[in-house]
Amino acid sequence: MLTFAHSSYFHDLLDSFTAGVIIVNIRGLVYAANAAATDLLGYDGRQLADPALSAAIIARADAPRQLARFLAAPLKHGRKPEPLAMAYAHPDGETRRFRLSGSLLLENGKIFGILIEITDVTEIYRLHERERAMHLGIQAAQQERIRGLGQFSLAVAHQIRNPLMVIGGFTGRLLRGKAADDPETAPLSMILDGAKRLEAVVRAVSEYARRRELAPAMCDPADIASRAFEAAALRTGLSARLTLDASIGLVRTDAACLTEILTELCANALEAEPGANGQVTATATVSITFARTSDAVAVVVADNGPGPDDAALAYAFDPFYTTKAVGVGMGLPIARRRAEDLGARLSLGRSALGGGAARLVLPQPEQAAAVRMTPASATLP
Incomplete structure (x- = not known):
């Protein structure tokens, strides 16, 4: 084989390949390389082929140890190496991206070398980088637009709130x-009710546009759920039986933000109960369940009401969408905005109880090190 490797036919064959090809012998020394490989x-x-330069060439890789293991796999351990992607500092000063694959060279059942194929993927990598930069630019522009709209909303809300306070205050005094x-009582009451409703809209818009400064810490999910x-119940004036399963130990999150999300979800569940217009039935139940996955905590808030229809599910998180005769329609949008602040996902569907179910998935990158608590499971009237 060595005689064949030094023949002109063999080298012409290697040079016919468009990919870089290097053949390394059992001692780890290069004894053949085509023109594409030398160019790359x-x-x-x-x-x-100079042993004195091999270490310097390997050191040009961004991960020299991985490259050394790639070369050692067949020579020391007798197995085909796994494909390797690497960055390479070319002597011309450019950084190139290569994909290496290796094949065992056998003679009489024994390994006498390794054939390494080098594929230049620099342009593909650069294309992906340009696409990534473009997407990041679009994302940054969208975030800037969202921030601008948020500031605009806060400014408008502030300008509306001041005259509203005057209208509501003087109308109340007249009443x-x-x-x-x-005969003036009815129209004055209508003005006051309209001012209060508009004030609720302004307050909801302000809350929706406001961004939180988060302070993550280890929190007791049972305590957060109970308070929410x-x-x-206090805000809606409604009540129901709460079943709570928070037996997962401490959760790392911003307690105030999670409480705000669960308050909105619980209020939505209470208002969805049968006869919820101040006359919730005795069987009305809201359940809050916490469960751990490999890298997250899932929180499900469910009710046993009639359940949302398809139209409600499609538009539930749209600002000002509501199925109530009198309502602002900002509870679920605010809950989703706060979920985004936490880097969480919030979705709405139907529950096993027959009603609606909101599912919040909180990322927990450090949950493996989370402190475990005594399981807390409760049923509250």
Whole structure:
């Protein structure tokens, strides 16, 4: 084989390949390389075969140890090496991207060398980098647009809030001096109700546009869920039986942000219960369940109401969309905005109880090191 390797036919055959090809003997020395390989690596055949330069050539790879293991796999361990992607500092000063694959050279069942194929993927890599930069640029522009709209919304809300306070305040004062049968009482009450509703819209828009400064810490999910449910019941004036399963230990997140999300989800669940207009049935139930996955915590808030229809599911997170006769329609959009602040995902579907189910997936990159608590499971009236 060595005699054949030095023949002109063999070298002409190697040079016919468009990919770089190098043949290394059992001692790890290069004894053949085609023109494509010398061009890709920036060294001629004699330099590649020089043992004194081998370490310097390997050192040009971004991961020399991985390249050394790639070469050692067949020579020391007798197995075909796994394909290797690497960056290479070419002597001309450019960084190139290569993909290496190796094949065992056998004679009489024994390995006498390795054939290494070098594929130049620099242009493909650069194309991906340009696409990535383009996507990042688009994403940055979208984020800037969102920030601009948020600031605009806050400014508009501030300008509307001031005259609203004047309208509502003076209307309330006028009403306090009116009897129930006074002909001015009804129109003044309508003005006051309209001012309160518009104030609720302004407050919701301000909350939606506001961005939180997060302070992640280890939190008790049972405590957060209980407080969120109580806040939702107080805000809506509705009540239901709460079943809570938070037996997963501590969760790393921003407690205030998670409480705000769960409050909105619980309020949505309470308002979806049968006869929820102040007369929730005795069987009304809201469940909050925490469960761990490999790298996240999933929180499901479900109710046993009639469940959302397809139209509601399609538009549930759109600002101002509501199925209630009187409502702002900003609860779920605010919950999703806060979920985005946490880097979480929020979705809405149907639950096993027959009603709606909101699913929040919180990333937990450090959950393997999370401190475990005594399991907390409760059923609250």
